Each structure stands twice: as structure tokens, then as C-alpha cells.
Amino acid sequence: xxxxxxxxxxxxxxxxxxxxxxxxxxxxxxxxxxxxxxxxx
Amino acid sequence: xxxxxxxxxxxxxxxxxxxxxxxxxxxxxxxxxxxxxxxxxxxxxxxxxxxxxxxxxxxxxxxxxxxxxxxxxxxxxxxxxxxxxxxxxxxxxxxxxxxxxxxxxxxxxxxxxxxxxxxxxxxxxxxxxxxxxxxxxxxxxxxxxxxxxxxxxxxxxxxxxxxxxxxxxxxxxxxxxxxxxxxxxxxxxxxxxxxxxxxxxxxxxxxxxxxxxxxxxxxxxxxxxxxxxxxxxxxxxxxxxxxxxxxxxxxxxxxxxxxxxx
Numbered sequence: 001x002x003x004x005x006x007x008x009x010x011x012x013x014x015x016x017x018x019x020x021x022x023x024x025x026x027x028x029x030x031x032x033x034x035x036x037x038x039x040x041x
Numbered sequence: 042x043x044x045x046x047x048x049x050x051x052x053x054x055x056x057x058x059x060x061x062x063x064x065x066x067x068x069x070x071x072x073x074x075x076x077x078x079x080x081x082x083x084x085x086x087x088x089x090x091x092x093x094x095x096x097x098x099x100x101x102x103x104x105x106x107x108x109x110x111x112x113x114x115x116x117x118x119x120x121x122x123x124x125x126x127x128x129x130x131x132x133x134x135x136x137x138x139x140x141x142x143x144x145x146x147x148x149x150x151x152x153x154x155x156x157x158x159x160x161x162x163x164x165x166x167x168x169x170x171x172x173x174x175x176x177x178x179x180x181x182x183x184x185x186x187x188x189x190x191x192x193x194x195x196x197x198x199x200x201x202x203x204x205x206x207x208x209x210x211x212x213x214x215x216x217x218x219x220x221x222x223x224x225x226x227x228x229x230x231x232x233x234x235x236x237x238x239x240x241x242x243x244x245x246x247x248x249x250x251x252x253x254x255x256x257x258x259x260x261x262x263x264x265x266x267x268x269x270x271x272x273x274x275x276x277x278x279x280x281x282x283x284x285x286x287x288x289x290x291x292x293x294x295x296x297x298x299x300x301x302x303x
Contacts, residue, residue, distance in 0.1 A: 014262045023287035038073040
């Protein structure tokens with residue numbers, strides 16, 4: 001199941017610290033909206 | 042169905058890592074998948090969280106006569122004789138015992154047990170380990186992001202390639218549309234937290250992007266140092282489930298042809 005290093009080279013993407021922070025902020029907003037929506041229903 | 046996180050689990054006092062509030066929030070999010078599910082703070086009370094006390098309290102609060110069912114995993118039920126006032130507890134509820142792989146259990150005399158063998162889940166799962174087939178997979182997890190619900194359940198995020206919808210279930214979600222209006226099914230394949238040959242000190246997450254009969258692998262990595270810095274700054278727990286989600290949000294996971302891969 002684990003690919004060779006060559007396979008990894010073809011598809012591997014490393015996120016930058018800014019990307020991690022940005023995506024996490026998006027996730028956090030989504031989580032908050034889901035909890036709010038759930039409580040309101 | 043009420044989901045009741047234990048505030049102070051008697052059997053896990055020494056090895057519990059996530060706080061009650063964190064676990065409560067995870068349960069709230071999970072329950073958002075189904076209107077029949079409800080999270081409960083009934084164990085948000087001083088002292089240890091004994092199921093017997095909780096059941097007694099809930100029965101007292103319920104004014105209508107009712108049958109009470111206690112949903113429990115086979116691994117936990119196998120140890121029920123070690124529970125606080127277990128002999129009294131088994132007279133108050135009927136147990137629905139979810140089978141676990143290679144986990145047998147005995148039923149104490151007097152207990153009413155309904156076996157649920159159709160939902161066999163490992164206690165903890167780090168990798169899906171499931172090969173993709175053309176047949177639609179039977180996911181044991183709530184499908185939150187189906188065609189009809191994705192626009193309600195997902196939030197939009199604009200990227201260079203157009204609007205991208207963020208998944209609300211990292212194990213299986215729909216991505217897109219791409220600049221040509223196409224959408225793709227994406228499945229979580231595995232998560233690796235280890236030192237490996239080529240890229241030490243990272244958390245790697247692989248997704249399968251499905252385009253008709255074609256399956257493309259996308260592996261996204263986050264460096265340990267970046268994760269630790271982010272966790273320290275934000276207080277976010279860097280668990281497996283969290284790590285998979287920002288990786289799944291990466292535009293590269295959504296780009297069928299690999300454009301933009303560095």
C-alpha cells in the first residue's frame with residue numbers, strides 16, 4: 001500500500017505554515033457555524 | 042439518541058488527554074450529522090461520572106414511562122462487572138452492544154442485551170486501509186457531504202482556480218467545482234505520523250480523488266515543527282482527525298490534473 005519514493009515525489013505537497021493557519025481558520029469557522037446551526041434547530 | 046461524554050471517566054482518570062470541553066465539542070459536531078442525535082451535558086457535574094448515576098438521573102427527569110437503551114461497545118461491555126453498581130445498572134437499561142473486532146463478551150445474568158453486529162468498528166482507526174473499487178464504498182461513518190447537502194453543509198472558499206467547497210467529513214467528501222464545473226469524489230486513504238525514508242518529521246495524509254473510473258492519489262504533508270507552532274499559538278489539538286482536514290482543504294487535492302503541484 002505504501003508507494004515508492006518516486007510515487008511520493010509525483011503527488012506530495014507540503015503545506016506552508018500560512019496555509020495551515022488559513023485552512024484551520026476556515027475549519028474553525030465552519031465548526032462554529034455547525035454548532036450554532038445545530039443549537040438553533 | 043443522546044450521546045453523553047463522560048466528564049470524569051472512572052476508568053480513564055490517568056490516560057485521558059482531551060479535555061471534557063474538547064470532547065463535548067467533538068460530540069456536538071458529530072451529532073450535527075443526524076437530527077435524531079443529541080449531545081448531552083448530563084454528566085457535567087462534580088465527582089466521577091458513573092453511568093449508574095446518570096441513568097438514575099435521566100430516568101427521574103423523564104416523566105413518561107419508557108424503555109431505556111444503553112448503546113455501548115463490546116470492549117466496554119466486556120468489563121461491565123467492574124462498573125460502579127453494575128448489578129443495579131443492568132436492571133435499569135437494555136444494552137445495545139456494538140461488536141468490536143476480535144472482542145467477545147459475556148452477558149451477566151439478568152442483563153438484557155441486543156447485539157449490533159452490523160456496525161463493526163475498530164476502537165481506534167488511523168488508516169482506512171480500504172482499497173478503492175468502482176463500486177460505491179459502504180462507509181460506516183455518517184455521510185455529511187452528499188450531493189444535496191454539500192452546499193448547505195460546506196462553506197465556500199475562493200482560490201485561484203475558482204470556488205472550492207470545504208468538506209465537512211474528511212473521510213469522504215465532494216470537491217469542486219473546478220474551472221470546468223466538474224466535481225470529484227475524494228476519499229481519505231491514510232494518515233502517517235512517523236519518520237519515513239523520504240520525508241521525516243511530517244504528518245502525511247493521502248486522499249484518493251475519483252474521476253469516474255480514474256483514481257488519482259494526492260499526498261499532502263505538514264511539517265511537525267509547523268504543526269507544533271500552530272498548536273501552541275491556537276490551542277488546537279493536533280490529532281489525526283484535525284490533521285486530515287487542512288490537508289483535504291488544499292487545492293491540490295481538488296485539482297484532477299495535478300496542476301499547481303510543486
